[in-house]
Amino acid sequence: ELVLTQSPGTLSLSPGERATLSCRASQSVISNYLAWYQQKPGQAPRLLIFGASNRATGIPVRFSGSGSGTDFTLTISRLEPEDIAVYYCLQYGVSPSSPWTFGQGTKVEAK
Amino acid sequence: QVQLVQSGAEVKKPGASVKISCQASGFTFTGHFIHWVRQAPGQGLEWMGLVNPYSGGTNYEQKFRARVTMTRETSFSTAYMELIGLTSDDTAVYFCARERGPVERESLAEGFFDLWGQGTLVTVSS
Numbered sequence: 001e002l003v004l005t006q007s008p009g010t011l012s013l014s015p016g017e018r019a020t021l022s023c024r025a026s027q028s029v030i031s032n033y034l035a036w037y038q039q040k041p042g043q044a045p046r047l048l049i050f051g052a053s054n055r056a057t058g059i060p061v062r063f064s065g066s067g068s069g070t071d072f073t074l075t076i077s078r079l080e081p082e083d084i085a086v087y088y089c090l091q092y093g094v095s096p097s098s099p100w101t102f103g104q105g106t107k108v109e110a111k
Numbered sequence: 112q113v114q115l116v117q118s119g120a121e122v123k124k125p126g127a128s129v130k131i132s133c134q135a136s137g138f139t140f141t142g143h144f145i146h147w148v149r150q151a152p153g154q155g156l157e158w159m160g161l162v163n164p165y166s167g168g169t170n171y172e173q174k175f176r177a178r179v180t181m182t183r184e185t186s187f188s189t190a191y192m193e194l195i196g197l198t199s200d201d202t203a204v205y206f207c208a209r210e211r212g213p214v215e216r217e218s219l220a221e222g223f224f225d226l227w228g229q230g231t232l233v234t235v236s237s
Contacts, residue, residue: 033220033222033223035223044206044208044228044229044230045156045206045227047223050211051220088156090223092219092222093222099170099219099222100146102148103155104155105155
């Protein structure tokens with residue numbers, strides 16, 4: 001069973017600061033089939049990044065994804081107030097027994 | 112408008128079952144897998160399974176396999192998720208989500224979720 005571990009659990013930052021969120025997989029993620037989502041309270045998740053590094057339609061350029069194999073990163077270059085949210089990584093398709101798996105989330109809060 | 116609209120909140124007693132609907136509009140319903148994801152209060156996202164709206168085929172997360180049934184009604188462009196034997200641990204917001212790739216996919220390159228329903232709160236309480 002593939003497990004995604006996100007760190008840190010909580011990130012406290014001021015507007016304009018850089019946010020670096022990590023997602024580590026217990027086994028290699030096939031073809032970098034990894035996505036990142038943003039979720040605000042009371043809302044459904046919103047797709048930010050797919051294929052580890054491809055920005056979804058309409059996502060600001062301050063959001064970027066990188067990584068391969070077992071280590072992936074979501075970077076917010078300059079934090080905006082509207083970026084306060086919980087961020088989840090998702091792997092899709094590593095194995096039949098773990099086809100879709102989410103990380104436990106990283107909360108980005110205002111400092 | 113491309114969207115998934117879910118049915119309203121439910122309150123159920125332990126041992127009961129719940130059936131949630133997810134109506135698609137603005138895209139070809141039978142062209143994309145519909146997944147179900149749940150989120151317990153204050154917790155993370157948990158994948159439950161998927162239904163192929165074209166064939167009716169399903170794939171369930173092992174944890175839910177004994178209790179969940181995912182179906183669809185193509186004439187209404189609607190997917191359903193039924194969960195039986197509810198306990199307080201099933202109290203959660205349940206989301207449906209569209210998989211980007213086509214149902215006839217040869218790989219999971221587009222296996223991520225690009226469209227979500229608004230969520231349905233299911234509360235299980237005696």
